[in-house]
Structures are given as structure tokens and as C-alpha cells.
Amino acid sequence: MTPTISVAGLSRRYRGHTALDNISLTVEPDTVTGLLGRNGAGKTTLLRIITGLEFPTDGEVTVFGAVPAENEAVLRRMVFVREEQSYPDFRVGTAIRVASWFYPYWSAELAEQLIADFELPLSRRIGRLSRGMRSAVGIVIGLAARAELTLFDEPYAGLDAVARQLFYDRLLTDYAEHPRTIVLSTHLVDEVANLLEHVVMLDHGRVALDAPTDEIRGTAMTVSGPATAVEEFVAGGPVWHRQAVASRASVVVPGPFDAAAQARARALHLSLEPLSLQQLLVHASGGAAQEKVCA
Amino acid sequence: MRMKTLVNVARYHLVDRLMYVAVPWAILAFSFLINLAIAAMAPRQPGGMYTGGLVSIYVFLLICGVLSMTRELPFGLMLGVSRRSYYLGTALLVLALGVAYGLALTALQAVERATGGWGLSLHYFQVPWIMNGPWYQTWVTSFVLLVLFFLYGMWYGLVYRRWNLFGLLTFAAAQVLVALAVVTVVTLTHSWSAFGHFLTTVQAPALAGVLAALAIALGLGGFSTIRRVTI
Numbered sequence: 001m002t003p004t005i006s007v008a009g010l011s012r013r014y015r016g017h018t019a020l021d022n023i024s025l026t027v028e029p030d031t032v033t034g035l036l037g038r039n040g041a042g043k044t045t046l047l048r049i050i051t052g053l054e055f056p057t058d059g060e061v062t063v064f065g066a067v068p069a070e071n072e073a074v075l076r077r078m079v080f081v082r083e084e085q086s087y088p089d090f091r092v093g094t095a096i097r098v099a100s101w102f103y104p105y106w107s108a109e110l111a112e113q114l115i116a117d118f119e120l121p122l123s124r125r126i127g128r129l130s131r132g133m134r135s136a137v138g139i140v141i142g143l144a145a146r147a148e149l150t151l152f153d154e155p156y157a158g159l160d161a162v163a164r165q166l167f168y169d170r171l172l173t174d175y176a177e178h179p180r181t182i183v184l185s186t187h188l189v190d191e192v193a194n195l196l197e198h199v200v201m202l203d204h205g206r207v208a209l210d211a212p213t214d215e216i217r218g219t220a221m222t223v224s225g226p227a228t229a230v231e232e233f234v235a236g237g238p239v240w241h242r243q244a245v246a247s248r249a250s251v252v253v254p255g256p257f258d259a260a261a262q263a264r265a266r267a268l269h270l271s272l273e274p275l276s277l278q279q280l281l282v283h284a285s286g287g288a289a290q291e292k293v294c295a
Numbered sequence: 296m297r298m299k300t301l302v303n304v305a306r307y308h309l310v311d312r313l314m315y316v317a318v319p320w321a322i323l324a325f326s327f328l329i330n331l332a333i334a335a336m337a338p339r340q341p342g343g344m345y346t347g348g349l350v351s352i353y354v355f356l357l358i359c360g361v362l363s364m365t366r367e368l369p370f371g372l373m374l375g376v377s378r379r380s381y382y383l384g385t386a387l388l389v390l391a392l393g394v395a396y397g398l399a400l401t402a403l404q405a406v407e408r409a410t411g412g413w414g415l416s417l418h419y420f421q422v423p424w425i426m427n428g429p430w431y432q433t434w435v436t437s438f439v440l441l442v443l444f445f446l447y448g449m450w451y452g453l454v455y456r457r458w459n460l461f462g463l464l465t466f467a468a469a470q471v472l473v474a475l476a477v478v479t480v481v482t483l484t485h486s487w488s489a490f491g492h493f494l495t496t497v498q499a500p501a502l503a504g505v506l507a508a509l510a511i512a513l514g515l516g517g518f519s520t521i522r523r524v525t526i
Binding site for chain 1: 297300303306307310311366367369370372373374375376377378379380522523525526
């Protein structure tokens with residue numbers, strides 16, 4: 001099957017600054033992919049090129065097998081919800097109504113439900129909404145469009161934890177009923193960890209990690225307990241990170257552990273814990289720097 | 296690119312009826328009433344009173360053109376519309392408004408004539424030389440001028456979106472240089488008398504043709520500018 005998104009050797013250079021440096025990746029149809037990375041890693045630039053809002057310096061991006069820039073047959077099939085989308089001087093209801101004209105699979109029913117969920121005031125001007133409410137307008141459009149490719153770039157700036165949970169719930173429910181390809185760029189990694197089937201991490205414009213979430217889980221473990229026991233357990237093996245408080249220590253080591261290693265840890269009264277996705281990403285992007293700070 | 300998309304882009308702009316419909320006519324009405332008041336108070340002149348008040352609606356359409364390509368562009372391009380469709384859809388709106396508003400201006404001119412300049416010999420909707428021929432000529436000339444101003448505003452808006460203030464200043468400076476080049480050529484070829492002859496003898500249809508050619512040039516300029524706009 002043709003990948004929904006295919007990126008090959010893509011670079012985007014601005015004057016004196018490289019936003020994307022020769023990256024290649026694919027996104028398969030009907031998956032939820034997390035696009036992760038620190039500020040300035042190139043996430044937004046990548047999404048802007050995928051949606052044809054920005055042009056590559058080098059390399060090629062295809063979506064549904066065709067170049068997206070100025071290609072309406074492709075553009076019509078995707079929706080892009082941006083962190084700081086600017087709107088004309090519209091009322092909330094007007095913006096949502098206008099969006100409904102453009103998306104072939106628009107669900108008025110879902111839009112209505114989401115408007116109620118987020119308690120959006122339809123007659124208020126978007127310019128007068130709080131930051132969180134503005135984000136909610138984008139989320140309503142992004143989900144109700146039911147576009148075959150749905151891209152969210154930090155869609156919930158200013159949204160509180162309850163509203164974010166609501167977004168995840170609605171996203172998952174609707175995704176289950178109407179499968180589509182979703183790319184979600186975010187900083188709140190642990191919040192979305194359970195949603196993601198695939199993770200792409202960018203670091204300084206390069207792909208630092210590109211793997212199914214299941215494969216990443218358990219690739220590192222935290223071992224903690226009495227310092228002497230911990231040292232005995234990890235002796236000779238690689239250690240990504242060390243932390244010691246009084247006589248207790250905890251170290252991060254590559255996983256997963258086989259049964260023998262697990263038994264050995266139990267015998268030494270050590271506790272084992274897989275690293276969360278967020279912690280893993282911290283290690284993947286300059287974990288060394290982190291280590292120095294902690295040491 | 297589909298016709299439905301173009302129509303949707305036009306509808307998208309027209310959502311802001313205040314800006315595209317109410318405000319231009321409110322400004323024109325205000326300007327007209329001021330001129331009417333002046334005409335009522337000023338002593339009658341032989342040949343009646345001419346004003347330049349009609350220009351207000353053209354200037355406001357230029358502003359609409361700028362806003363259609365600046366404030367309204369980011370959300371428009373978020374809706375799965377290509378730059379090409381966005382421009383052409385907006386141009387479609389411009390043509391429709393030009394036809395409708397040109398007709399309205401023509402009707403108002405007819406009323407002005409029928410009432411002897413609103414009973415005050417005021418020539419507000421009649422402009423000597425370019426808009427005082429038969430009604431269809433007035434309609435065509437109004438249409439061409441309305442479209443020309445709107446497209447000109449669109450191009451300005453796009454230049455600003457693409458190259459910011461520096462680009463805007465360069466764009467304006469470039470136009471001054473083009474005008475200067477024309478003046479230089481006319482001077483060097485000793486063509487001023489021919490140029491003056493053209494201006495004094497040109498007929499309304501020919502003038503509308505020249506303006507239409509200019510409008511098309513502005514449209515092509517804007518269209519080529521939007522192709523690489525990023526938001």
C-alpha cells in the first residue's frame with residue numbers, strides 16, 4: 001500500500017539556519033503517529049511542507065502518492081490544525097460553518113457534539129476568545145473534518161487538563177469509528193503516549209528516532225535500590241544515567257531484561273521500572289547533557 | 296481546481312458582508328451626503344458642481360483587496376485550498392462585485408441625471424470624460440475600475456505577505472521607477488504632444504480597454520506572487 005506520507009531526503013534551509021536536514025520517513029495509512037521533539041527541532045516546518053504551506057529546499061514529500069504543494073486533489077483530503085492559527089474577524093460559529101463547506105467528509109453531528117463538549121460560545125468573535133478556547137475551535141474543525149489525513153501541531157495551547165483529556169477521548173473514539181491517518185505533534189509526550197502507534201522524533205532537524213511505540217517501550221529500564229546492590233547488578237554493562245541519594249542509587253540501563261536478569265534483580269531486592277516514553281525521549285535527545293546536570 | 300472550490304472561496308470572503316458590502320456603500324453614502332450638503336450651501340456655479348467623492352468607493356475596494364490577501368489568507372489556505380484556487384476564487388468575487396457595484400453606480404448616475412444633479416446641479420456620479428457617456432459605457436468603465444482597484448490591493452497584500460515591509464517599499468519604489476521610465480521614454484522620443492493628443496482624443500471605450508489591460512496585468516502580477524507565498 002502507498003504510504004500516506006512519504007518524505008525522502010527532505011531539507012529546508014533558511015538564511016543561516018537549517019530547519020530540516022536531509023530527513024526521510026514514511027507514515028502508513030490509518031495510524032496515529034506522534035511527531036515529537038524539542039522546540040525548534042523542525043516539527044512545524046515538516047508539517048508545513050507536508051501540507052504545502054511551505055516549500056522544500058531539497059528532497060521530496062509526497063502525500064497519497066503525489067506532491068501536495070498546489071495540488072488540490074491532495075490538499076482537499078487533509079486538514080491541518082496549527083498551534084497559532086490566525087482567523088479573520090469571524091464569530092466561532094461562522095468559522096466552523098465556513099470550514100464545513102470545504103471538507104467532503106465533514107460531520108456536522110460531531111462538530112455539534114464537540115462544540116458542546118468544549119462549551120464554545122458560537123456567537124463570540126474568535127479574536128475575543130481565550131487562548132484555550134481558540135485552540136478548541138481548531139480542534140473542532142480538525143476532528144469534524146474527518147479528513148483522511150489529519151495533522152495536529154500542538155493543538156491544545158492554553159487548554160486545561162480536563163479539556164485535553166476530552167480531546168484525546170474524542171480523537172480516539174472517532175478514530176476507532178472512522179479510521180484515518182493522524183499525525184500529532186506535541187510536547188506533552190506522556191499524555192499522548194497511549195494514543196500513539198508510531199513515534200517519530202526530530203532533533204535539530206534530523207530524525208532521531210522512528211519506530212513503533214511498542215518497540216520503544218522497554219528499551220530502557222530504571223533500576224533502583226541500595227547503591228551497592230545496584231552497582232553489582234549493572235557492573236560491566238552500559239549505563240545511560242546515574243543518580244544517587246545517600247545510600248540509594250538509581251540507574252538507567254538499556255533493556256529489555258530477560259528472565260535471568262529479572263530474577264537476579266529480585267534477588268538483590270532491586271526495583272525495575274520501564275522508562276516512560278517521555279524519559280526515553282529526554283535520553284534520546286542529549287541525555288548526556290542531562291546527566292551532567294544531575295551528577 | 297474545481298468551480299465549487301472557487302465559489303466556496305468567494306463565499307468565504309463574503310461571510311464578512313460588513314467589509315465587502317456594507318462599509319463601501321456606507322462610506323460612499325457619507326461622502327455623497329457631505330457633497331450634497333456642500334452643494335446645497337455653496338453658490339450655484341455655471342455648469343454645476345463636480346466632486347471627486349466617487350473615488351472613495353474605489354479606494355475602499357483597494358483596502359478590501361489588501362485584507363483579502365493578508366488577514367483572510369491563513370485561514371483560507373488552512374481549508375485545503377491551493378493558492379491558485381484562493382486567488383482565482385477571490386478574483387471571481389471581485390468580478391461579481393464589479394458587475395453588481397458597477398450597475399448600482401450606473402443606476403445612481405441615471406438618477407442624478409434625471410433629477411438635474413439631485414436638484415442642485417451636483418455631478419457626483421458623473422465624471423467628465425470617463426463616466427458621462429451612455430449608461431452601458433458607464434457600467435463597463437465602473438466595472439473595469441472597480442476590478443482594477445481591487446486587484447491592485449490584492450497584489451499589494453500579497454507582496455506584503457511574501458516580503459513584508461521591505462518588499463512593500465521596494466514594490467512601491469519599483470512602480471515609481473516604471474512611471475519615471477515611461478516619462479523618460481516619452482521625453483526622449485519627443486512624444487509629449489502625441490501623448491497629450493491621445494489623452495484629449497481617446498474615447499471612453501478605448502480608455503476602458505486600456506484600463507482593462509492594466510487590470511489584467513495587475514491580476515497576473517498578483518497571481519504570480521501568490522504562487523510562492525508561505526503562511
